[in-house]
Amino acid sequence: MSGTQIQLKSCSKTFPDGTRALSPTSINVSPGEILALLGPSGCGKTTMLRIIAGLESPDETGKVFFDDSDVTSIPIEKRSVGMVFQSYALFPNMSVRENIGYGLKIKKISTEKIRDRVDEVMALCQLEGLGERNIKALSGGQRQRVALARAVAPQPKILLLDEPLSALDAGLRDQLRDELAILLRSLSITTVFVTHDQAEAMAIADRVAVMQKGHVLQIDDPRKLYTAPDNAFVARFVGAANELSGRLNNNLFSLQGGSLQLPEGISAVSDDKIYVRQEAIKLIPPSESELKGKVLSSTFLGNSQKIVLSDVCERLVNVITDPFSKYEIGQEVGLLIQVEDILVLRDD
Amino acid sequence: MLLQRGNKMRNISPSFTFQLAVTLLACAFLLVPAVMSIMAGFTANYFKGISSGLTIKWIIEVWELYADSIGRSIILAIACLFFTLIIGIPAAYALNQMKPRFARILEEFVSLPLSIPGLALALALLQLYGTMSGFRLSSWFILTGHVLYTLPFMIRSVLAIFTAIDLKALEEGASSLGASSWQRFKDIAVPNALPGILAGSLTVVTLSIGEFNLTWMLHTPLTKTLPVGLADSYASMRLEIASAYTLVFFIMIVPLLVALQWLSTRTQKIGESR
Numbered sequence: 001m002s003g004t005q006i007q008l009k010s011c012s013k014t015f016p017d018g019t020r021a022l023s024p025t026s027i028n029v030s031p032g033e034i035l036a037l038l039g040p041s042g043c044g045k046t047t048m049l050r051i052i053a054g055l056e057s058p059d060e061t062g063k064v065f066f067d068d069s070d071v072t073s074i075p076i077e078k079r080s081v082g083m084v085f086q087s088y089a090l091f092p093n094m095s096v097r098e099n100i101g102y103g104l105k106i107k108k109i110s111t112e113k114i115r116d117r118v119d120e121v122m123a124l125c126q127l128e129g130l131g132e133r134n135i136k137a138l139s140g141g142q143r144q145r146v147a148l149a150r151a152v153a154p155q156p157k158i159l160l161l162d163e164p165l166s167a168l169d170a171g172l173r174d175q176l177r178d179e180l181a182i183l184l185r186s187l188s189i190t191t192v193f194v195t196h197d198q199a200e201a202m203a204i205a206d207r208v209a210v211m212q213k214g215h216v217l218q219i220d221d222p223r224k225l226y227t228a229p230d231n232a233f234v235a236r237f238v239g240a241a242n243e244l245s246g247r248l249n250n251n252l253f254s255l256q257g258g259s260l261q262l263p264e265g266i267s268a269v270s271d272d273k274i275y276v277r278q279e280a281i282k283l284i285p286p287s288e289s290e291l292k293g294k295v296l297s298s299t300f301l302g303n304s305q306k307i308v309l310s311d312v313c314e315r316l317v318n319v320i321t322d323p324f325s326k327y328e329i330g331q332e333v334g335l336l337i338q339v340e341d342i343l344v345l346r347d348d
Numbered sequence: 349m350l351l352q353r354g355n356k357m358r359n360i361s362p363s364f365t366f367q368l369a370v371t372l373l374a375c376a377f378l379l380v381p382a383v384m385s386i387m388a389g390f391t392a393n394y395f396k397g398i399s400s401g402l403t404i405k406w407i408i409e410v411w412e413l414y415a416d417s418i419g420r421s422i423i424l425a426i427a428c429l430f431f432t433l434i435i436g437i438p439a440a441y442a443l444n445q446m447k448p449r450f451a452r453i454l455e456e457f458v459s460l461p462l463s464i465p466g467l468a469l470a471l472a473l474l475q476l477y478g479t480m481s482g483f484r485l486s487s488w489f490i491l492t493g494h495v496l497y498t499l500p501f502m503i504r505s506v507l508a509i510f511t512a513i514d515l516k517a518l519e520e521g522a523s524s525l526g527a528s529s530w531q532r533f534k535d536i537a538v539p540n541a542l543p544g545i546l547a548g549s550l551t552v553v554t555l556s557i558g559e560f561n562l563t564w565m566l567h568t569p570l571t572k573t574l575p576v577g578l579a580d581s582y583a584s585m586r587l588e589i590a591s592a593y594t595l596v597f598f599i600m601i602v603p604l605l606v607a608l609q610w611l612s613t614r615t616q617k618i619g620e621s622r
């Protein structure tokens with residue numbers, strides 16, 4: 001794939017007020033790759049994105065490379081990055097067309113060429129017919145598309161998006177997420193985008209960097225992240241794994257609701273906790289299982305149902321199962337968990 | 349429906365009546381002298397009253413006596429506007445880019461002339477430049493005072509709109525598209541700040557045309573302005589001329605004030621709609 005490689009070399013960020021927004025971080029984004037920065041609010045995602053953009057400079061030791069050139073001290077206007085801001089930052093004094101063409105106008109491209117490129121980008125972002133509109137007369141979804149169109153029009157080396165969908169209503173967000181995924185892939189520009197929504201990260205990105213409190217905990221492709229999280233935070237944040245606490249004794253893991261046979265070799269369960277995905281737990285008749293729980297609630301979700309169990313361990317356990325089996329509240333059920341679905345993780 | 353309405357109409361509370369009365373009284377208190385004064389400007393002989401006949405000769409006489417003061421005031425106001433624009437807008441832009449704490453200190457500093465009485469400011473100017481007689485005797489001297497006095501209003505007005513439109517975010521957007529700081533200033537900052545710039549301009553013009561304290565200290569017999577002329581006519585002319593002068597003053601200043609009021613509510617709405 002063509003495109004520019006991004007490298008951060010031990011970039012940290014301490015704000016003047018002493019806030020450590022980012023701990024020293026080194027990451028590589030391959031040419032043409034789409035990387036998601038995923039994490040809860042305040043974990044330093046925007047800060048990292050702004051360091052790549054050139055809107056913040058990293059603390060002294062940090063370096064930012066685009067391909068082989070060190071851009072650490074180059075201001076954003078000379079970095080050739082396209083950026084979609086969380087607030088979109090569209091120019092109210094310009095029409096949709098003028099907004100999208102602004103980057104090209106700055107580059108002193110001829111008026112006809114600007115017109116052609118703007119037409120092209122507007123078609124790509126499904127903005128046909130809106131060119132003369134005022135920014136204030138656009139819906140949220142349209143603004144989002146104008147912001148994206150404006151960022152990609154000058155054919156930047158790198159595309160950066162800060163929570164591009166967070167300002168939209170839930171319904172629209174799902175639709176635009178899929179559109180955005182298709183569009184970004186068709187552009188094949190090296191892209192970094194920030195989100196706090198794991199479904200969004202999984203849907204759009206080639207790789208996801210999970211962040212917590214200014215640290216990158218794990219960078220992997222979405223499937224790997226889901227099936228083999230490096231630590232408990234990643235497991236909980238990506239796909240909401242159940243945490244089961246108990247006591248390990250010769251491969252027998254005893255909990256409040258019974259026991260589980262663990263395979264040989266995982267003797268070193270840290271803090272006596274294991275993690276299991278919601279859909280990896282099967283519900284069977286209690287007589288057939290060594291581990292039991294009580295149904296606290298069941299919620300029909302259309303293509304599945306969610307059962308909440310108590311009395312398995314201290315925490316409640318969520319199970320996603322087929323939508324049509326009936327469970328009474330208070331009913332006792334047995335839990336079947338395949339050994340390979342058990343995640344043993346460091347607790348951070 | 350109709351019946352209910354009627355009921356409501358009859359149910360005007362005594363406290364409302366009282367409030368209305370007080371409001372009308374206050375209006376009358378303010379307006380009656382103004383109306384009287386304006387009428388006096390049209391009366392042939394004020395001491396004989398309206399019966400002496402209506403005339404515009406006083407207004408013509410005011411024009412003949414004070415046309416140059418009025419003209420000077422207008423030119424001063426325009427020049428003052430010019431300087432506050434070319435100094436004030438870039439200054440507000442720079443302040444907006446600074447770190448908040450630093451900017452606040454500086455803003456206090458440029459706002460100092462607001463809290464200093466015009467007389468003190470005039471005295472300072474006289475002490476500093478009084479000996480440079482060419483400058484001292486020209487209208488430039490008054491202009492300097494007016495610019496010093498009105499500049500903070502321009503800066504504040506522009507700074508307020510920069511904050512209201514979240515200029516920082518807009519500029520980050522523009523810089524990501526490759527715009528240099530000059531391009532951001534002319535393409536983004538100024539066009540989006542126009543309502544604030546307009547409000548600031550009207551304030552400056554209104555203040556400059558109406559300014560008396562400072563101007564009175566700085567003026568010479570050859571550099572009178574509209575309000576200085578007004579005081580002069582009160583002190584030395586017959587009442588009808590002074591009244592006619594008041595009328596001229598009103599005609600010049602009231603439209604400015606109305607426009608200012610209209611603009612400032614509009615600017616407020618821009619801030620709120622964000």
Ligand SMILES: Nc1ncnc2c1ncn2[C@@H]1O[C@H](COP(=O)(O)OP(=O)(O)O)[C@@H](O)[C@H]1O
Nearest residue numbers: 015017019021040041042043044045046047048
């Ligand atoms: N300009 C700033 N000055 C001081 N602290 C800041 C600044 N910007 C962000 N922070 C702090 O840095 C941390 C990370 O912020 P941010 O990168 O915006 O998080 P995220 O985008 O993941 O929500 C937060 O605690 C935030 O309050």
Ligand SMILES: [Mg+2]
Nearest residue numbers: 042045046047
């Ligand atoms: Mg953020």
